Amino acid sequence: MDRVRRILWSVASMLGLLVIWWVGSVAFPAVLPGVGAVVEELGVILTTPGAYGHMWYYHVWKTAEMIFVSLVVCLAVGTVVGVALGTSDWLETATSPWVYGWLAFPSLVVVFLVGVWFGFTPLAGYIGVPIVVTPFVVLNMWEGARNLDRNLEEMSGFFGASRYQTFMEVIIPQLVPFLFTSVRSALSIGWKITLLVEALLLTRGVGFMFKRSFDNYQLTAMMAWLVVFMVFLFIVEYGVIVPLHNYMTDWRPEIEGVQPTE
Amino acid sequence: MSRSQRSADATDSDDATLELRDIVKYYGKPGQGRVLVLDEIDLDVEPGSFVSLLGPSGCGKTTLMNVVAGLVEPTSGTMRRGGRDVTPDDLSSGYVFQEPRLLEWRTVAENIEFALQARDVPESEWDERIEKYLDMVGLLSDADNYPSRLSGGMKQRVAIARALAIEPEMLLMDEPFSSLDEITAGDLREELLEIWREEDMTVLFVTHDINEAVFLSDYIYMMNEVGEMFARRDVDIERPRHYDDPAVAERETELYTEFHEQVVS
Numbered sequence: 001m002d003r004v005r006r007i008l009w010s011v012a013s014m015l016g017l018l019v020i021w022w023v024g025s026v027a028f029p030a031v032l033p034g035v036g037a038v039v040e041e042l043g044v045i046l047t048t049p050g051a052y053g054h055m056w057y058y059h060v061w062k063t064a065e066m067i068f069v070s071l072v073v074c075l076a077v078g079t080v081v082g083v084a085l086g087t088s089d090w091l092e093t094a095t096s097p098w099v100y101g102w103l104a105f106p107s108l109v110v111v112f113l114v115g116v117w118f119g120f121t122p123l124a125g126y127i128g129v130p131i132v133v134t135p136f137v138v139l140n141m142w143e144g145a146r147n148l149d150r151n152l153e154e155m156s157g158f159f160g161a162s163r164y165q166t167f168m169e170v171i172i173p174q175l176v177p178f179l180f181t182s183v184r185s186a187l188s189i190g191w192k193i194t195l196l197v198e199a200l201l202l203t204r205g206v207g208f209m210f211k212r213s214f215d216n217y218q219l220t221a222m223m224a225w226l227v228v229f230m231v232f233l234f235i236v237e238y239g240v241i242v243p244l245h246n247y248m249t250d251w252r253p254e255i256e257g258v259q260p261t262e
Numbered sequence: 263m264s265r266s267q268r269s270a271d272a273t274d275s276d277d278a279t280l281e282l283r284d285i286v287k288y289y290g291k292p293g294q295g296r297v298l299v300l301d302e303i304d305l306d307v308e309p310g311s312f313v314s315l316l317g318p319s320g321c322g323k324t325t326l327m328n329v330v331a332g333l334v335e336p337t338s339g340t341m342r343r344g345g346r347d348v349t350p351d352d353l354s355s356g357y358v359f360q361e362p363r364l365l366e367w368r369t370v371a372e373n374i375e376f377a378l379q380a381r382d383v384p385e386s387e388w389d390e391r392i393e394k395y396l397d398m399v400g401l402l403s404d405a406d407n408y409p410s411r412l413s414g415g416m417k418q419r420v421a422i423a424r425a426l427a428i429e430p431e432m433l434l435m436d437e438p439f440s441s442l443d444e445i446t447a448g449d450l451r452e453e454l455l456e457i458w459r460e461e462d463m464t465v466l467f468v469t470h471d472i473n474e475a476v477f478l479s480d481y482i483y484m485m486n487e488v489g490e491m492f493a494r495r496d497v498d499i500e501r502p503r504h505y506d507d508p509a510v511a512e513r514e515t516e517l518y519t520e521f522h523e524q525v526v527s
Contacts (some may be wrong), residue, residue, distance in 0.1 A: 015401075027300055064511040095392065099274035151359065151361060151363050152363055152365065154333060154359075154363075155357070155359060155363040156376075157333070158331060158332075158333060158357050158382065159357075159376070159377045159428070160380045160381055161376070161379070161380035162380075165376075165380060169365065169368070169376060170365065173365070178369075
């Protein structure tokens with residue numbers, strides 16, 4: 001498919017969505033605000049300060065901050081733990097039940113617990129979000145470390161490469177696809193939990209604004225905030241993730257099928 | 263280091279035969295206790311010769327070569343040259359593995375750089391060496407290509423260039439052509455012999471293919487599946503050899519018969 005055709009299809013699908021929305025709002029006006037009303041509300045949100053005198057970008061920024069700080073934390077921790085698990089048999093045997101338990105732990109309970117432990121403060125979020133997201137990164141990097149090519153390490157050892165050279169030029173490049181998948185799943189889980197934390201514990205951020213609209217039964221405002229948030233996610237996807245992906249997979253003409261864990 | 267420099271630096275012992283004596287290797291395997299893979303092996307590698315280790319799969323021939331390479335520590339045994347004990351680090355060898363073992367995320371030239379850096383070759387010599395050895399294996403125009411764009415035979419050529427680029431005295435090769443199609447393998451064998459002659463080096467070659475061993479080698483060590491070296495046989499056929507030379511086929515048949523008696527009984 002050429003470029004023009006691809007863009008046309010994307011535009012068509014977006015228009016299709018708007019049409020469905022419009023039909024839905026005509027059919028069920030009580031529960032689905034119309035496109036026009038949401039656009040109007042969006043105008044209000046984008047131009048006037050909301051709760052506590054904060055503009056819309058303050059909330060988006062606070063949400064983004066929590067997502068990305070948490071992302072960095074869980075990528076670092078998850079990579080270290082995952083690689084340790086994947087390269088050490090006894091550690092794997094001893095602690096893999098912990099990881100599975102950790103994965104199964106309900107994220108809602110984590111949010112409540114950090115609320116109790118750290119109060120209704122951002123700190124609760126900065127601790128809670130990584131707690132929920134890190135095991136997914138661990139699982140990915142664990143898989144990556146298990147798939148490391150021992151033959152390449154033997155080759156590297158034979159030619160006399162230092163530990164540093166082996167790590168940087170042999171190990172890390174093999175983990176890159178897994179690191180990328182980790183970023184993907186950490187991001188997609190991370191923002192859901194961030195919103196949950198903001199809605200339940202905080203008085204700022206996009207999650208809080210959803211909660212507020214909900215409490216006041218402002219369906220139109222909720223839809224307008226949803227638009228803001230979706231635009232933000234699109235920017236992250238096409239502005240950060242896709243270029244990052246292209247950059248990291250530059251050296252390989254075809255991308256191997258790496259399964260994301262989500 | 264260039265070739266002339268190296269021979270100037272070389273001590274007398276470098277020109278002597280490498281002698282392995284009574285090499286024993288046990289592996290611990292889960293549930294099987296200790297398994298004997300090398301049973302008091304003696305091996306002589308004469309400088310400048312092409313030596314093959316021939317045996318069925320799993321007979322320990324790769325393990326034996328890895329003892330020479332320093333990748334496997336023998337349970338007991340000695341390695342000497344010119345009357346002195348030597349370690350694998352003293353030997354200056356290059357290794358061509360069964361698989362190319364290239365770094366897929368680096369170009370062909372960068373794969374060779376990897377080995378040069380690992381061996382502490384001064385950076386000023388890198389370009390010259392990369393050009394020389396890629397040219398030698400006929401891949402100079404692919405220097406900036408990634409391995410994933412190359413065929414299996416071309417990848418193995420890169421692996422050979424990488425092993426040559428560190429300018430070893432001895433080239434260790436572990437069934438390097440066994441996963442290639444026969445036509446590609448045949449071409450590569452002839453090229454290997456040409457390089458071996460030009461570069462005046464020693465080759466230790468592991469194979470399970472009697473025909474390959476006869477075509478390539480000056481002499482052949484034969485191993486059975488219980489880790490014993492049961493014979494050393496010379497191949498006195500004039501070079502350059504041809505695949506369809508009756509003398510090659512004849513020697514192959516002789517060794518095959520001997521092998522069959524030894525391994526089956």
